Amino acid sequence: MLKKNYSKTGTSCRVTFKLPADVDAKTAVLCGDFNDWDQSDAPMKQLKDGSFSVTVSVSAPQTYRFRYLLDGERWENDWEADGYAPNEYGTDDSILEV
Secondary structure, eight states, X not given: OEEEEEOTTSSEEEEEEEXXXXXXXXXXXXXXXXXXXXXXXXXXXXXXXXXXXXXXXXESSOEEEEEEEETTTEEEOOTTSSEEEEOTTSSEEEEEEO
């Protein structure tokens, strides 16, 4: 799930990314164009209900690709993303449009 909060000028946006508890993971990291796909830059916090959440600031207007890395080995998309695009690995990336 994506929740967007734009700055008053519209040049940046704080985006909260949330994964439901049923992803069945112990750790989750947000990776994407906005952090050069760094697998340690945006670790997600596990909430009491088992879901995961992280908020990042990105420049707007722009389109970004992203995915979630679960337990350091399993890639997942956000099924409520703004869209999807094929990647070079034969799967799809989630799309964030701000």
